[in-house]
Amino acid sequence: MPDPVEAAPQIRFCGHCGQTPPTALAARSRVCSLCGLGVVISAGEDLAPRKGESFIIIDRQLKLCGLSRGAERVLEVDEPNAVHRHICDFLEPADAEAGQGDELLQGIITASFTAPRTLVVRPAGEYGVRFAARVGACGPPAGALIVLSTV
Amino acid sequence: MRTLKTSEAAAVLNVSPNTLRAWERRFGYPKPQRSPGKHRLYTHGEIAALRDALQEGLSISSAISRARESVAADTHVLVGALAAFELERADAAMEGALALRSVERSVEEVLLPSMEEIGDRHGTDSAPWALAARWACEWLGRAQRLSPPPERRPAVLLGDATGDLLDPDALALRALELCVSRTGLRTITLPINGLAGLGDVVSSYEPRVVVIAGGEEQDDDVARWAYRVRASAGALPVLLFRRAGGGRSRTTGARHLAGSPTLAARQLVELADAGVRHVVEEELLEFDDGGVSSAPRRRRLTA
Numbered sequence: 001m002p003d004p005v006e007a008a009p010q011i012r013f014c015g016h017c018g019q020t021p022p023t024a025l026a027a028r029s030r031v032c033s034l035c036g037l038g039v040v041i042s043a044g045e046d047l048a049p050r051k052g053e054s055f056i057i058i059d060r061q062l063k064l065c066g067l068s069r070g071a072e073r074v075l076e077v078d079e080p081n082a083v084h085r086h087i088c089d090f091l092e093p094a095d096a097e098a099g100q101g102d103e104l105l106q107g108i109i110t111a112s113f114t115a116p117r118t119l120v121v122r123p124a125g126e127y128g129v130r131f132a133a134r135v136g137a138c139g140p141p142a143g144a145l146i147v148l149s150t151v
Numbered sequence: 152m153r154t155l156k157t158s159e160a161a162a163v164l165n166v167s168p169n170t171l172r173a174w175e176r177r178f179g180y181p182k183p184q185r186s187p188g189k190h191r192l193y194t195h196g197e198i199a200a201l202r203d204a205l206q207e208g209l210s211i212s213s214a215i216s217r218a219r220e221s222v223a224a225d226t227h228v229l230v231g232a233l234a235a236f237e238l239e240r241a242d243a244a245m246e247g248a249l250a251l252r253s254v255e256r257s258v259e260e261v262l263l264p265s266m267e268e269i270g271d272r273h274g275t276d277s278a279p280w281a282l283a284a285r286w287a288c289e290w291l292g293r294a295q296r297l298s299p300p301p302e303r304r305p306a307v308l309l310g311d312a313t314g315d316l317l318d319p320d321a322l323a324l325r326a327l328e329l330c331v332s333r334t335g336l337r338t339i340t341l342p343i344n345g346l347a348g349l350g351d352v353v354s355s356y357e358p359r360v361v362v363i364a365g366g367e368e369q370d371d372d373v374a375r376w377a378y379r380v381r382a383s384a385g386a387l388p389v390l391l392f393r394r395a396g397g398g399r400s401r402t403t404g405a406r407h408l409a410g411s412p413t414l415a416a417r418q419l420v421e422l423a424d425a426g427v428r429h430v431v432e433e434e435l436l437e438f439d440d441g442g443v444s445s446a447p448r449r450r451r452l453t454a
Binding site: 015016029030031033036037038039041057059065066067079080082083084138139141143 | 164165166167169170173174177178205206207208209210211212213214215216
């Protein structure tokens with residue numbers, strides 16, 4: 001029986017500058033050859049960040065691993081100071097009635113194991129700013145990618 | 152300990168040397184030492200830990216955090232060994248630390264923090280502290296015996312104003328002795344309360360800098376000792392290490408060295424080198440003016 005949801009082709013990009021490695025050799029390298037400040041990871045084409053989009057990478061424990069330059073500006077935090085902190089310290093569901101981030105966590109976990117999905121979030125403790133967050137799996141190693149676009 | 156040049160470290164990590172320097176600026180890791188020519192020297196262990204962590208990390212930050220944790224594990228091992236009174240295991244922990252770091256960094260990042268942890272847990276008037284402090288002093292003594300012999304650089308006179316073995320400053324003084332001697336400077340440590348024959352020893356070694364370390368001895372005793380030293384060797388600069396107060400002493404004008412033995416050793420080297428340059432310049436001027444060399448004057452430094 002064919003898979004009802006066909007997986008999008010995987011593309012490789014830098015976990016900090018978001019750019020695609022310029023050559024096949026650079027794509028096999030672990031560290032981005034363009035900015036040198038991010039690890040080259042893979043995600044589905046429908047999930048991977050497009051030019052100018054901010055994104056966040058989290059690990060299996062839902063702790064923050066990496067931030068794009070744009071996400072550093074949006075969340076007003078530097079990546080070295082943000083790693084190993086829980087994602088709920090940075091993002092909350094935009095729906096105030098969604099509870100203490102439970103819906104966000106549930107959405108991330110579900111999207112990481114199935115197909116990417118879109119959630120509406122806001123920076124923790126901020127009101128009036130909302131993002132449409134595309135969430136899905138990335139890696140290796142296995143983690144989740146959250147791409148933020150303005151609503 | 153195996154060290155790598157920037158290009159070698161970059162090759163191990165499959166990044167450019169510029170990337171490695173960018174990581175040092177942004178993340179403070181890997182933290183290189185400097186060669187005598189001021190070039191970066193990376194410890195192989197740190198680079199290897201980072202290479203492994205990069206394979207398992209989703210970002211440079213998390214890989215560096217993981218590599219730091221694996222390097223910091225030595226402190227936990229040493230604290231565990233000392234807390235269990237297993238001194239052979241403590242020796243092994245320091246051997247492990249030396250595989251990843253220089254002697255100076257092993258002392259600064261593993262031995263001294265571990266001793267601080269033991270002191271916090273049991274108190275510095277306890278038997279576990281005494282056992283650990285004795286082991287640490289012996290280890291530092293062994294490391295100093297294995298240090299290269301002093302070059303022709305000038306000597307540093309260390310006045311020991313610390314208490315007994317239980318005094319944490321005594322351990323810091325041993326660490327300072329080690330760090331200073333590894334820079335090539337000769338060190339002589341004399342107790343503050345031993346005045347008899349002090350002039351003969353000081354005249355024999357001709358120290359260029361005097362350091363008074365520890366805060367156990369009374370100011371009067373320290374002043375008496377410093378007076379005797381200056382009476383024999385002239386107006387040498389006197390610096391304080393781990394003695395109460397910071398900045399500059401109100402009464403003597405003596406400067407305080409950094410509390411960290413490695414930083415304090417670096418300050419002493421700079422001071423001694425500056426003194427040597429000053430003396431060499433003085434000698435050159437004398438030669439140019441007179442054309443005939445006279446008996447070398449007593450070399451003195453001013454604070």
